[in-house]
Amino acid sequence: MPMTDSADPSAPGPGGLLIHIGSQKTGSTALQNFLSANETALAGRGLRFLATGRRNISHNSLFRPLRGPDAAAIWADVAAEVAAHPDTLSIMSSENFFDRDIAAAMARHMPAGLRGACRVVAYARRQDAYLEAMYKQKTKNGREHLSPLDFVAKVGDEIADYRAILGAFADVIGDDAVILRRFERRALKNGDVIADFLGVLGLNMADADFVQPERDANQTLSRAVTEQMGALARHTKINVRELAREMILDPDGAPRRSRDVFTKGQCLQIMAHFADGNAAVCKRFIKDDDGPLFDMADLAPDAPDRYPPPQEELALYAQAQERIAAAIGRIERRNRARLFRG
Template identity: 35%
Template sequence: MLILHIGSPKTGTTALQSFMSKNEDALRAQGINYMKAGRAGPAHNQISMATIRGDADAMRKALAEEYLSQPDMIHFASSETLFRFAMARKLGHVFDPIFKGQTRVIAYLRRQDSYVESLYKQHMKKGRLEFTKDEFVKEQTPKAGYNAILSHYARHFGGDDCITIRPYHRKVLKNNNIIEDFCDLIKVPDMSKMENIQLDANPSFSVEMSELLGILGAQDGTKARNIARILFEQQPEGVFGSYDAFNARDREYILATLADDREKFISRFVDGDGAFFHPEPGEFDTPFDEVADMRATLERKNKAVEAFIGAYEALHAEEAAAPPAPAAPPSETTADTDAQTDAAETTTADVPEGHLVVNADALPPTWFEEIYPGGTRPGFYHKVGAYAASFVDRGPEKLVVSFDNLHNAGDTRMRREPWAQKLCADHGWSHLGIYAQAPTWFRDMDLIAFMEKLAADGFFARFETSGFAGTSMGAFGALTFSRLSPGAQVVAFSPQTTLDTDKVPWEHRFAKGRAADWTLPFSDAADGIGEAKNVYLIYDPFDDNDRKQAKRLSGDNITTLRAIGLGHKSALVINRMGHLKMVMEQGLNGTLDPSAFYQAIRDRRAIFLYRKTMEGYLKKQGREHHIPGFTRAFRMAKRRAAQAGQ
């Protein structure tokens, strides 16, 4: 049997595909084959691409051969690029007749006004501004019917009964979770040992932010993607949103226009009355207030502009602090990261003759270039369950051991770098990087045994000096495992000491981390921190939980550096200031001077994330009346900083 998941767009497809890709071995052991044919990454976008490139016959053959080679397996493929009328018409080009009567097509569908809205926001994000919103709605709504697409799938694969429709809304999904809902739908026997992934892997920007990113992306796609990355890190107000592009009048028009299509696809493909897809009773009875709608739109736009400017400034500071990147070879060009998603709109004519399109995330990481068989350094890579380690031996003078934070956990890119990779490479320091593919805070007996064996084999003792570093979850790793290398320097940003609820009953963050096994060794950083030579704890004392975690550590070897207003993202904000390299260099060498640190972080007054963190503290303390004055002072400080830099 073939299960073909066709989206639709913006229905948790990225999260689902990441889960399937990450757990393909575990799924195969349970009789489910996440097909390799048609898949260059987590998604089977190559199926659509084959019809464009003109090699549909090769794709048709590859899909059929893999399917027939394992007849007892349930085969599974997923791509939201298949949810297009143009693609649905060409199913026979890539799917052999053997799949007829043997295929179950699954589609998660939004209510149609929400679907048109998601298309509009994607349009804005990609800089396609040739339409006004009203023009887009009138032009695209008639094309947004579901019945025609689904009819082609039914005709090709064996009738209406081969189509399964699931409404896409958190209140409908099992446990509000697309992954659990889908696995329940296809009857995955056992999910208990599978690696989970972070949901909202592809969250939606607000329409206002989508438009700003689209304008910038039309001029500089790389800069737009970096701005988006910073916005994900900063999480400022006014950046993400759903159901925010269309007003009630737009929605009423869309649903009325598609009423006939809606009745047809519900009667043919939806179990029950399809109430989810209809307007709710009385939904459009309230007269539309155009003034209130305009006021809300302007408020959202102002928030988006402010967040965008803050991210742009952060990127400018980041670029100013970084050395220039080497020029790419003239025979290569980098593909836009949206290329596969836009498969139906891309042609091979878009690629200059003689050029190779390379996805940067598919290139090997820089540390691997040093230790691969043709590299210049000794080293190793070792995978331990949901964790992994890479080591580059750059000499016996200094070893740095770094640990992933929660932001890195679950990253499936091939070009995966350990935390502090560039710093270590630039200084010629040997580097052991510990990677996490799950947010379980290094609570894994196989990983612990691996680290203990390194120590027992004299690995850490080979080096004249050693340093351990990380932030948040990574800081816990650095603190607790540093005892394996007595005399180490430790740099811990927003440090956590344990999530053992018996020891920190007030700690209610990091639910998945708290659910890990805290009876294992190395579960409390306070137990062995005395083995370190110097421990630098960098945290915001206004963050109650971070302060309590840091207070659990004491001793003459500890230097407390209070980073007021940096919140839980202390390393990120210091990096935005351009001082992370200095703090890491001096901390890992045991020479970090508190007075120099405090002088450096005065620059936080020009960082947008600092402002939002302080405003949050004021609001939490019931001192909202101080926020306007603080905001004015922040803006004046930014202007003075900008003038001083000119």
């Protein structure tokens, strides 16, 4: 694989497999769009976006099959495609792969030769911010209607215990085969996940042959919006996916707000819960610095609480009602059939 001297030395060589496993809410869609849009240019640099199991821009469709009876056949197909291109590095990408079950499937079913030539790259977001984003996503789709802290209690250790998740992959392919990157602007090359991922491979995002990505594809809707959309998903036939798309296109600006799920005190509690695990992750997987896994400056004693005060919180819920009603009206006027599921 053609690589510059800035490439990560743990990245696989020609004929290997690099699996981008997410996690979710770390720019995976933007990265996948870039890989898909630049297949020809990447091929000229010794990289292939693996065809096996890829639908549209990602390998997300493999998540369920890899945990079922077809796992061995899928990994055999992946191994065959990688072997058919011995001079290139094959890349898989699915944010859903950030899961211990995928590591277990690799242990049980991935051919030994492929395991030896496999690396995974993961982007880790600070757990309080990650759980906020996941709360909004699950709530918006109507899948959860728990309080934020109950949501953390239910799924926090399952999806945000990075020591357990990354350790599961390392136990299969080795510690040095796990490339961990912090999903923080200060830690990403040029503050950008695509530039950072390409940097791992020794490539420059500014290369003139690359189609540059469009930005701001995934906006952070306010908690008030996601909770009210979730209620519509649970209690009506309104198509909340269509509604979410319309909200993002809101001519008045989508109701955006971050840091509106957990108070500063709750963020501190979440991070204290994961503190020992994060320290272990640093020691095991990040060898180029001795700092903490995440920047915690905004949670310092003298830092302001970014959670909305009561008046702003009330205004956010009122705004959410108005904007959702307006979006429903626009969809209904344009194409009423798209407003409802089924």
